Amino acid sequence: MADINCNAEMTAYHSDEVTLSLKQQQDMRTRRDAGRTRLHNGLDTAGKPQPREVRSQGSYQMRTMVQDPENDYDIDDGAYFQNDDLKDGDGLHLTPLAARQRVCDALKWDGRFKQEAEVKNNCVRQAYAVGYHIDVPVYRIIFVKDWQGNETERYELASGDEWITSDARAVTRWFNDKVKRLNQNDGELDEGQSDGSQLRRITKLTKKFARRADWKAKTTSGITITKLVVDHFMVSANRDDTALRETWRKIHAAIARSTQIAHPVVDKNLAENGDEQVTHFRTCLQVALDSLAVLDKDDCTRAQARQAWDDVFDTTFFSDQPDPDAAKKAAGGGSVMNVTKVEPARRDDGGGRFG
Missing domain, CATH: 3.30.460.90 (Beta Polymerase; domain 2)
Structure with a gap:
């Protein structure tokens, strides 16, 4: 299948629309x-x-x-x-x-x-x-x-x-320790494959997605989303778009089985089975994953891929970005669309839950 590399667009979206100035x-x-x-x-x-x-x-x-x-x-x-x-x-x-x-x-x-x-x-x-x-x-x-x-x-x-x-404060330590461990493991993997900053970006992009204007009053809490991302984080070297989609797939599969989410540092749950807010978040993830299914088509174009990400984040940001393929063709260099064999994303579990 065609792999439309939207990492540049995702990076720009994170920088301009997600991260605080x-x-x-x-x-x-x-x-x-x-x-x-x-x-x-x-x-x-x-x-x-x-x-x-x-x-x-x-x-x-x-x-x-x-x-x-x-x-x-x-x-x-x-x-x-x-x-x-x-x-x-x-x-x-x-x-x-x-x-x-x-x-x-x-x-x-x-x-x-x-x-x-x-x-x-x-x-x-x-x-x-x-x-x-x-x-x-x-x-x-x-x-x-x-x-x-x-x-x-x-x-x-x-x-x-x-x-x-x-x-x-223990929750903060739990998350920052996870980021730190990914950073420390980076040298043992292929160049650029794993770093804690990607985990932080995927967490923020997921929270941004869940806080769409028509969703944020119904969706689950920030700490619950953070716990789900940490538990199911899928590393993808230099590809935040791929890491985000694969992480969402894992999260959706997990909360389709059960909406019970354990607290990261104390012996209690953030959410129980049947939790309405986690159920709403699961529904939102399904809508997003359905929109992104176009990426799996052999004839998927960059315009279609960008439109899918626009639909996911309820924006026009992705489609509004300059088209690198058009720029390349105008310069006489042909297309720069990345069409590659898709490698499976790698997961970093961290050895279980933090108590």
């Missing part, structure tokens, strides 16, 4: 830092203890955030408090709700924001008029002993009315 990244850092200052000042004014640390987490820290035309971005910035610093005036430990309320009060202490911070089930949210919002999950640090009597730290999230074991 330097200005967007700087804007987010500025607002994140301003939020930290506001939290510090608010707690200081109220005479309450400061968190031991505040750490960015989630897609912002993993560098897998994608562009959104409505500026619907969230920055997760976890506040980690020593357990004994989360007490009320009577010396009693705060409930999870009271802990979140203390952080919320600190963020709105001077009343300067038109959209004041509000308490959510798993965080405190500060929204900005431009569309951004900062989520501040509240954690307590407690010390537990293992079976040998060694004391270790445990992190518990103020979630609803409970303190639940959780540490989003």
